[in-house]
Amino acid sequence: MANSTSGESVSERIVRVLEAFDVDRTALTTTEIGRRARLPSSTAHRLVGELIQTGLLERTAGGRVQLGLHLWEIAQRGSRALRLRQIALPYMERVQARLGEHTQLGVLERDEVLFLERLSHPQAVSNVTRVAGRLPLHASSSGLVLLAFGDEELQRRTLEAPLASYTPDTVTDPDALRALLARIRREGFVVAEGFVEPVSRGIAVPIRDARDRVIAALSVVVPRADPSAGPLEEVRAAGAAISRRVREGADPFASR
Amino acid sequence: MANSTSGESVSERIVRVLEAFDVDRTALTTTEIGRRARLPSSTAHRLVGELIQTGLLERTAGGRVQLGLHLWEIAQRGSRALRLRQIALPYMERVQARLGEHTQLGVLERDEVLFLERLSHPQAVSNVTRVAGRLPLHASSSGLVLLAFGDEELQRRTLEAPLASYTPDTVTDPDALRALLARIRREGFVVAEGFVEPVSRGIAVPIRDARDRVIAALSVVVPRADPSAGPLEEVRAAGAAISRRVREGADPFASR
Numbered sequence: 001m002a003n004s005t006s007g008e009s010v011s012e013r014i015v016r017v018l019e020a021f022d023v024d025r026t027a028l029t030t031t032e033i034g035r036r037a038r039l040p041s042s043t044a045h046r047l048v049g050e051l052i053q054t055g056l057l058e059r060t061a062g063g064r065v066q067l068g069l070h071l072w073e074i075a076q077r078g079s080r081a082l083r084l085r086q087i088a089l090p091y092m093e094r095v096q097a098r099l100g101e102h103t104q105l106g107v108l109e110r111d112e113v114l115f116l117e118r119l120s121h122p123q124a125v126s127n128v129t130r131v132a133g134r135l136p137l138h139a140s141s142s143g144l145v146l147l148a149f150g151d152e153e154l155q156r157r158t159l160e161a162p163l164a165s166y167t168p169d170t171v172t173d174p175d176a177l178r179a180l181l182a183r184i185r186r187e188g189f190v191v192a193e194g195f196v197e198p199v200s201r202g203i204a205v206p207i208r209d210a211r212d213r214v215i216a217a218l219s220v221v222v223p224r225a226d227p228s229a230g231p232l233e234e235v236r237a238a239g240a241a242i243s244r245r246v247r248e249g250a251d252p253f254a255s256r
Numbered sequence: 257m258a259n260s261t262s263g264e265s266v267s268e269r270i271v272r273v274l275e276a277f278d279v280d281r282t283a284l285t286t287t288e289i290g291r292r293a294r295l296p297s298s299t300a301h302r303l304v305g306e307l308i309q310t311g312l313l314e315r316t317a318g319g320r321v322q323l324g325l326h327l328w329e330i331a332q333r334g335s336r337a338l339r340l341r342q343i344a345l346p347y348m349e350r351v352q353a354r355l356g357e358h359t360q361l362g363v364l365e366r367d368e369v370l371f372l373e374r375l376s377h378p379q380a381v382s383n384v385t386r387v388a389g390r391l392p393l394h395a396s397s398s399g400l401v402l403l404a405f406g407d408e409e410l411q412r413r414t415l416e417a418p419l420a421s422y423t424p425d426t427v428t429d430p431d432a433l434r435a436l437l438a439r440i441r442r443e444g445f446v447v448a449e450g451f452v453e454p455v456s457r458g459i460a461v462p463i464r465d466a467r468d469r470v471i472a473a474l475s476v477v478v479p480r481a482d483p484s485a486g487p488l489e490e491v492r493a494a495g496a497a498i499s500r501r502v503r504e505g506a507d508p509f510a511s512r
Binding site (some may be wrong): 009010011012014015018019021022023026047050051053054055056066067069070071072073074075076077079080081082083086093107109110114131132 | 268
């Protein structure tokens with residue numbers, strides 16, 4: 001029942017419908033959804049109708065279609081992203097209050113870093129990260145930490161793929177990147193000087209679980225011109241504290 | 257292609273699979289998913305397999321199944337919940353820093369209040385709210401604000417349904433509730449003394465959009481024993497500031 005003549009499952013088509021929306025396109029017509037999801041018009045209309053019924057999509061006041069609050073609700077309710085974020089948030093807020101720049105929490109998702117949270121200040125330095133946004137592993141400080149402590153297969157795939165250059169300082173030479181990853185494993189942090197944007201410095205540390213596996217990266221983005229060692233100390237202390245809370249089995253929801 | 261012999265769409269079945277997970281059940285076996293989603297075993301196995309392929313579900317290290325980070329990512333990316341939360345968060349953090357209790361942001365979702373955010377303090381008073389959790393409209397301070405400023409049809413449905421009692425102070429008499437809603441519309445806030453838990457006081461105010469429609473409720477939960485008027489003043493000031501930001505074009509529900 002679930003497969004169309006193209007051999008695709010309905011699940012795949014539904015995911016493509018949901019993926020049609022993003023931060024710059026939060027309300028679409030059904031025609032636009034069909035085009036972005038590469039679906040025949042009749043299929044797009046039927047799936048959109050079904051998804052509105054279930055609450056995963058909603059009609060806007062203007063007659064277009066947007067992601068439903070029920071989708072957000074389902075995703076939040078059972079999500080490990082939310083649990084990790086809730087554990088980390090008080091520590092991130094403290095770092096944020098002291099530095100006044102950007103404080104971020106990222107995890108590995110399909111060979112990229114996916115940001116679960118970002119706290120910022122209106123006057124903070126330039127930073128491309130968004131909540132639920134992604135960056136390549138080799139260019140971002142969070143990604144470099146996740147890559148350094150990731151498995152060999154991940155490192156092989158990343159080093160064999162073309163390494164995009166964002167600034168003249170992005171490390172795109174595989175041998176140089178290998179050396180950087182070894183250094184991150186040895187030192188337990190990375191300071192990425194202008195890898196994503198020339199004016200910014202990313203500093204990241206690993207978050208570890210009870211089995212000492214790296215499950216996330218905590219990072220700050222600060223002005224590159226600032227010579228102070230304070231941000232590195234802050235983020236290392238916060239990373240250690242979050243790892244400790246994770247190891248202790250801290251989960252604001254599990255105890256209820 | 258999308259309908260089973262039971263007349264249900266595949267979309268409905270997929271949503272039931274995703275709804276099988278919640279804060280207390282974040283990792284399930286496929287058999288448990290099938291039971292909770294009321295699906296035949298073969299259907300559950302096929303849908304779970306498809307959803308793992310798409311990233312909406314993931315296998316845990318222990319061989320069970322959990323919601324995928326990609327589901328969270330899709331839901332966050334295009335979500336009006338996230339946009340409203342991002343506008344409100346700095347103001348919520350200020351209220352939170354001054355009161356040290358619970359600060360919450362809730363919206364109307366299918367006749368209940370759905371909480372988009374909750375900031376808390378480890379020593380704060382008892383509070384049943386969770387991020388992505390729900391409460392009935394008539395019992396919670398946020399819900400009462402959304403009900404008071406909601407449309408007549410919503411009020412009729414709510415007043416005609418049985419009104420659950422959480423404490424002896426929950427307002428469950430329709431006439432008393434009608435009078436309370438009128439007072440909330442007149443005063444622009446509600447102070448709910450022990451409606452959900454005997455030891456706690458909920459205080460909520462509306463958040464309005466550029467067309468003066470109430471789109472959310474900002475609330476704090478403080479100890480009932482505290483006689484101070486400070487929390488009401490804090491939450492009113494923050495609610496006005498958030499509404500102003502929303503009106504200034506940071507409209508979280510406008511399509512971009």
